[in-house]
Amino acid sequence: MKISIITPCFNSQEYICETIDSVLSQRGNFEIEYIIIDGGSTDKTIEIANRYSDLIISKQYNIKCNDISLRIISEADNGMYDALVKGLRLITGDIVAYINSDDFYLPNAFSAVTDIFTKYEEVKWLTGMPVLYNDRGQIFNCSLPASISRNNIKKGIACIQQESIFWRNELLSSLDYGRLGSFKYAGDYFIWFTFAAQNELYVAQLCISGFRMHAGQMSENRAAYLEELASFVETPNCYDRIKHSLFRPKEWLPNKIKRMLNSKIIFNKNNTWVMRSP
Numbered sequence: 001m002k003i004s005i006i007t008p009c010f011n012s013q014e015y016i017c018e019t020i021d022s023v024l025s026q027r028g029n030f031e032i033e034y035i036i037i038d039g040g041s042t043d044k045t046i047e048i049a050n051r052y053s054d055l056i057i058s059k060q061y062n063i064k065c066n067d068i069s070l071r072i073i074s075e076a077d078n079g080m081y082d083a084l085v086k087g088l089r090l091i092t093g094d095i096v097a098y099i100n101s102d103d104f105y106l107p108n109a110f111s112a113v114t115d116i117f118t119k120y121e122e123v124k125w126l127t128g129m130p131v132l133y134n135d136r137g138q139i140f141n142c143s144l145p146a147s148i149s150r151n152n153i154k155k156g157i158a159c160i161q162q163e164s165i166f167w168r169n170e171l172l173s174s175l176d177y178g179r180l181g182s183f184k185y186a187g188d189y190f191i192w193f194t195f196a197a198q199n200e201l202y203v204a205q206l207c208i209s210g211f212r213m214h215a216g217q218m219s220e221n222r223a224a225y226l227e228e229l230a231s232f233v234e235t236p237n238c239y240d241r242i243k244h245s246l247f248r249p250k251e252w253l254p255n256k257i258k259r260m261l262n263s264k265i266i267f268n269k270n271n272t273w274v275m276r277s278p
Helices: 016-024 045-057 080-088 109-119 150-154 169-174 177-182 187-196 222-230 238-252 255-261
Strands: 002-009 031-038 067-074 095-098 125-127 131-133 139-142 166-168 201-204 265-269 272-275
Touching (some): 002 109, 016 031, 016 045, 045 067, 080 177, 095 109, 109 125, 109 166, 109 272, 166 169, 187 201
Parallel strands (some): 002 095, 125 201, 201 265
Antiparallel strands (some): 125 166, 265 272
16 A cells, blocks of 8 residues: 655745654555655755655665655745645555644554555545644644534534545545645645545544644634635534534543544554444
């Protein structure tokens, strides 16, 4: 199995070393295709990325999976989602994901993801437990979602952590690349909205990646994000909003109870990944 990872970046020298390391250091029975799409950085971002490329080409990097290919493209673009589209047009892997240049994957995340996709053909896209870490990469919060329904995704009221999403390549055939590339803030949710039209999102009780909280993030512009979101999601009615509001307190329940509430949950039992029976 080949996993394709894309990192859109621009002037990311502060964190990108940690991001790249978290991708290339994954161990397991799979190949990694890693594509870094840079928007023409003026700091040391490309210099850092090229150091990794040189190590891989010269076979000095300690590869812990079956094989790694690293491709770096640096040129002007129209923002993060334009860069992401460039990467999506190039990938050849069976499983796809993207991670921003200030976030990182946790050890052995790819191994768990490939185990789940290999075992369950019905799983077309997958997320893990939402994880938060600070600007020093210190994890301070992790939780299991009670449920992420297709209806809530289509209505724009689901909370999905982008960094922990993986999907089968086949889902990209339904994605409008032209429209995705035009977004500045809500492109990730446009992807989830597209996938949810035909496919359920499965949740693994697994820490895959996380969201780094630091000053100056694009996600801080909430108003612009909501404006873009409203341009494509279905408008939730009063019943949707009330149901969503009533469901929120269940996020405080113990994980064992939340597993019972989620019909699309995958968890580890006796050292193997199992799916909760309906």
